[in-house]
Amino acid sequence: MTIRHVASAAGVSIATVSNVLNGRSSVAPELSARVRRAMEELGYQRDQVASTLRRRQTSVVGLVLPSLMSPFLAALATKLEGLAHSQGYQLLLGSADEDPDQELSRVQAMLSWRVAGMIVAPVDYRFLSHKLIRSQGIRCVIVDRTSEVDDLDSVGVDNFEAAHTGARRLIEAGHRRILAVGSSRAIPNMLERITGFEAAVSEAGLAANCEALCGGGDVQAIGQALRQRLQNGPLPSAVFALSDVSTLAALRELGELGVRMPDDVSLLGFDDHEWMQVLRPPISAVRQPIEDLARHAWSRMLQRIEGDVSPVSRIQLACSLQWRGSTAAPKD
Amino acid sequence: MTIRHVASAAGVSIATVSNVLNGRSSVAPELSARVRRAMEELGYQRDQVASTLRRRQTSVVGLVLPSLMSPFLAALATKLEGLAHSQGYQLLLGSADEDPDQELSRVQAMLSWRVAGMIVAPVDYRFLSHKLIRSQGIRCVIVDRTSEVDDLDSVGVDNFEAAHTGARRLIEAGHRRILAVGSSRAIPNMLERITGFEAAVSEAGLAANCEALCGGGDVQAIGQALRQRLQNGPLPSAVFALSDVSTLAALRELGELGVRMPDDVSLLGFDDHEWMQVLRPPISAVRQPIEDLARHAWSRMLQRIEGDVSPVSRIQLACSLQWRGSTAAPKD
């Protein structure tokens, strides 16, 4: 089913078919109708591959994420997919499985498809695909895990501030021994959160009793690091989990230990999502504005695709604190 | 950066470049090396668009899901993405947001990209994109929400059996008033689960005290339906949630009501996932073999792509029951 079949079925030239296909120039209404009918009858659909090759512009954008298993990233992907399709773009998805090499290979594959633009959340600070993206001059915005690159637009939250505020609230509630637990310092995001946490703790003169702990990429690893720390040291009065998977890990280990929340230990999580609210007590959390993140990332990329050459921007959105039942004043 | 640049840089013809690119025929080692070096130096990458147009076969497959927000579907997407990339395929992702029309438009877009194959989980029994897929003769396997179509391969679980077993276990535990809650009878999946539930309940002669309730596509809707039922009728001794979002909704409403699990009401969920295990008590659930589902769907599609013309297959995998603390014998 090519444009040619349609043309001969409608008794016109292929250029005319192309013209009605693209709403171009002035095709006589009668011809246009004939062509449309022919397309209908033959079940014709434009071949995007050929079209893209010729016009040298595509309606596909690439999205590369470190994973889809975290509710935060899954939600981000969902929002971005919705935005993409609502604006006539298709989404090529890559999940790097927290592996920098896979991030690179996903990006590589997308570049060879000549995507119109990309949105990527680098796996960690290395951002292995950075050079490649730059060298191909592809429009790309970094989201969430905004690395230190300064030559690409980025959209994320103010991680320092978010963690700082979270820690301060815990301190204000009376906590003196706070244990922060995160995934990996190799993730700039996480590092900023840790820094924010440590700053708040230092400001309150509590540096000696507080500590930030990193476990790794998945729940198991984080859980194990946390378990060791919990077994070999004094019980903190509050745990501040710095990502959604950390929150899950903390919940599991705390549950395992049989400590009660918030009586024995308070828990402040990150990346609010629905399951946190059905737990008893409901889990307090720092909430990232996922929808805004997606909207900003998308529109920045779109602007670039459409030729915007303004200086690189670095958007930092604010998080909000959802204070619920899992956090309270310590009992001692 | 085209094949032409590489050719002239290496002092060979474009055909030779193409040949080394595809590991074709016997190119003299010396030439091959020269070409490879040129590609390296120029940072050349094959244009998949042009390549696809010419060879009439692509390395892109489409995945259309009703949503990514459910952990079950997100996990399925992750597994499929991994399989795709590990075999050299790219993934075009569409999330239909539980809307049949969006399902159709996603499929349409993918077809116009001439994807090598598709994996789709229809939004509901209507499976609006079915005709289109058939008419284009594209290789497609239906996953999870296997509709009643018999002309497409499908991979899913034995929903009837899963729900039947779940209900029987509840009955065996002593429950006489069981309330099942699901999303929508328009989803064949869900309908089979309800049927399985009702069969088990009838066999035990409990049809009069048991009931299956459907709320809709999202947590809010299901939650509301459940709340109404809970307020206007006798409290069941057990709730059997028939999907992951139903489980979440049930958890929320039960929590809202302040009933204790499993003392007042037992809860059996569906689509086991990590958050269920950190709840106190941990939630019992029917677990779908996500990884196997993904593997079967993928390999069936791959077989079709590779020319397999064997009769349509309908794979039904078995679920397993994770019996945890949220289910126990009723207290009365």
Next chain:
DNA sequence: TTGAAAGCGCTAACAT
């Protein structure tokens, strides 16, 4: 073994 050339399905410049 290597190269010249046709052409995948479409769009866009140009001719009519």
Next chain:
DNA sequence: ATGTTAGCGCTTTCAA
């Protein structure tokens, strides 16, 4: 207003 035609970058005969 409509048609003719030259490519987009690549693969693949086919000829040298």
